[in-house]
Amino acid sequence: MISAVAGALDGVRVLDLSWGIAGSLGVLLLAEQGADVIKVEPPGGDPFRGYDGYAVWNRSRRSVTIDLKNPDGLEAFRKLAADTDVIVETFRPGVMDRLGIGFDAMHELNERLVYCSCPAYPDGHRLAQRAGYDALVQAASGQQWEQPGWRLGPIFLHMPMPSMAAMFLVPTGIITALIAREATGRGQHVRTSLLQGAFLYTTQIWTHATKAPGDFWTTMSKSYPAGSHQQMVFEVSDGWVHPSMMSGLTAVKSQDELLGVDADVDARTFGTLPSEQRDVITRMREQAYRSAKRDELVATFQENNHAVEPIVAMGDQLGGSGNPHPQLVANGMVVDIEDPDFGHTTQVGLPIHLASTPGAVLGPRPRPGQHNDEIFGELGYSPDAIAAFSTSGARA
C-alpha cells in the first residue's frame, strides 16, 4: 500500500499486532503519515473487529493472518519481523514472551527493531494481569471519580478516556525511538499503558504541592455543581450551545449585550467571581438563551467575534444530521471512504497537517488476511504453505 503523496514516515514498516482502541488508532496516526503498516491478526481476524470505530481505526493498512501457535506461522512471523522497523502489541505483560515473540527474542533477531507494548497496566504493577477493558481502567485510575455528573459517585465516561490518551502515547513513543535509532543504530523496547494514558488527562486537575495555598486549586477543583466551563453550557429554544470565554478577537458587541443581559462582567474574570455572584448572572443568561434559536445565535455571536459551538450529537460533525462542521471540512477532516463491509462511509480524516509531507488516507480497513498472498508471497511462500499457517486449526 504505497501512496503517491509523500509522508514523513515513508519507508518505516510497522507490524501491528494490537487489539483494541489505543493500538489501532495510535497506529493509524503512523500509517497516514506514510508508514507501511501490516496488521497481523489471528486466523479469522482480530476479535475486536466488531467494535465500533474499528472500520475507521484500522484503515490505511494491509492485513495478514497468522496462527502464531503453528511453528510455520511463527517462522513466517519471524521472517516478517526480521525486516521490519516497528512492532506494536497490546497484550498483558508476558503474553508475547510465551508466544516466543517478546521483546528480547525479537530484538535478538533484529537489533534495529522498535518494539512498542501498550497493555492496560504497566509490567510490574499489581493490576498488570487484570483485565484491561477501558472502563475498568477508568475506574482503577481514579478518572471516574474525578468527573462531576448528575449524581454523586463515579461517573462512567462515555468517551473511552484512558484508551483515547494512550493512542497518542503509542505513536509518540515509536517515533521518538525511531529518532533515537538514527543516532544509536539500535531499536529498543517502548512501553506505555492505558493507566499512563489515564494520567495524561490529569494534567489540569492533579497536582500535589506541600506549600500551595488553599485557593491554588479553586478554578479546576471538582465541585457540585461542576465548575466554570459547565456553567457556560446553555439551553436554547431548539437545542444547546457552548460559547467560549474567549476568542482571541476583539468583540464587536459583548455576549451579554447580544443576549440583552445587564451583567457587565468580563467573560475572562467570570470564573474567578464568588459562586453566589456567578449563579445570579448565570440565571439571567440562562433565561435569555432559552428564547434564542440555536443557529441564529451561533451566527450572531460569530459575526460579533465570539467563539461559540452548537452542542451536537456524535456523527453530526461529519454531517449526520445536516451539514458537516464547515471548519472540519476546510481542514480536510471529513473523508469519504468505500468500506468493504459498510459501503459508502464518511469518516474522520488526518488530524496532523504537515506542509511538505502531508500523508494521506491509504484505503479502507482490510479484510482479515486480505494481503496474505501478496506479503507472504514476497517472502517466497507458496499459496499452499500460506494457507497452512494462516487459517484456523491448520497444522503443518
Add this chain to the structure above:
Amino acid sequence: MNALEGVTLIDFGQYLAGPFGPMIIGDLGADVIKVEPLTGDGMRFVNQPFIGCQRGKRDIALDIKHERGKEIAMKLIEKADIVHHNMTVGTAARLGIAYEDAKLVNPDIVYCNTYAYGLEGPLAKFGGLDPLFQASAGLEYESGPVDEGNPPMYYRFGMCDTANAMLSVIGCLAALYHQRKTGEGQELWTSLLDGGALFASDVFLVDGATHPYPKLDKHQTGLGACYRLYETGDGWLQLAAVTEAQWRGLCDALHMPELADDPRFADVPARNINRAELEALLGERFKDKTAITWMRLLTDAGVPSELPVDTKGGDLAFFDADNERLGLVAEYEHPILGTMRQFGSLIDFSETPSRARSAPPMVGEHTQEILEWLGYSADEMDALKRDRAVYWPDEAYSWTI
C-alpha cells in the same frame, strides 16, 4: 542518554494547547526553552492548569515586540530544531517570527502552530477554549446524555487541549524524523477542532446517516447491563462482562443461573434490546453484598470488574507504591509551591529513559543563563532588563507561582 538529547525546542506558546506538547517533548529529552512575555503566561492566574504543562522547561521572559527582544527571539530560533506555539492565525507573522521568518535564519527548522480551528477556512480566525470542541465533536451531548433528557456534560479533564498538544507532538516528531532522514524541515499545524474530532472518530456515517453507536444511560453508569457501574451494598463497582464466557460467569457469580438461559438475554443484541429489564435485575442483586465481596466473587468466576478509586484529587495515585516504583510519579521542589508531585513518565524506553527535569519555572527564571548561552555579557543583560526587553525574578516578582 535521553531519546531526544541534543534537540532544542523554542516554545512561544501560552495557555495549554501550546505549552503542553513542548513539555512532553522535554520529558523525552529535548531542551525546551519557554519564551514568556514580561506580563507572564496568560494562564498563570489559574494556577493548576498552568502548572500542569510547564515542568522541565527553562524560562526566558522576553518582550518580542521590543526591538532587542525580537533580536533575542531570532537568535533562539537560529539555535532551535523545533519552534512551537499556539498563536492565532497571523499573529506570528505580525510579530516577525512566522515560519517564513524562521526559515531565513534556520532553513531546516521544524515549525509547529497549534490552532483552535485551523489554518484557513470559515472559522480559522477564532481562538477558543477546549469546551467549544467538546461541543462540536459531540462529547458533551453524549456524556449528558442529552437523548435521555439530561443537560450536556462538560468533561473537566479539558482533553481537547491535550489532544491538540499531543497531535502536535506526533507531528513535530514525524517532521523531525523526516528532517533527520532528508535534511528538510517544514511547517505543520494541528487544531483543537481536529483533536476533538478524533475523540469521536469511532462514529462514522453510512450513506450519509450516522451508524448506530453505544449510548450512555440517564444515570451515567455505562453502555449496557454488562458494561456499567453498579451500586452495591457499600459503594460502586465497574463491571465488564464482555464475552459470552464472562456473561455466563456473571450469572454464576450472582447466583442467577436462570438468566443465562433466559431468551430475553440470550446474546449481546438481546441483552441490548432488554437492557432496562436486565439492569433492574442485576442492580437489585448487586445491593446484597459489598463491592469488594462482589469483586472477589466475580474474579473467581472469570468476570472482570474493578472498584472505582477516589484518589482524593490525585494524592492517592501520586503516593501509590506501584506508581512510585514504576516511575509514574515525578517529584520536584518549587520555590513557592514546595515539594510537588505530578504524573511522571508516560512512556518508558529501555535504552533512552524519559525524565521530568525540574519543576515548572517561574517567570524568567532562566533568563540570565539563556542570555549567557546566546553570548550576552552581564552588563548587556542588565541593560536589557532596565530597558524592559527581558525580565528575571527579583523583589518585584508579582506572580503567585
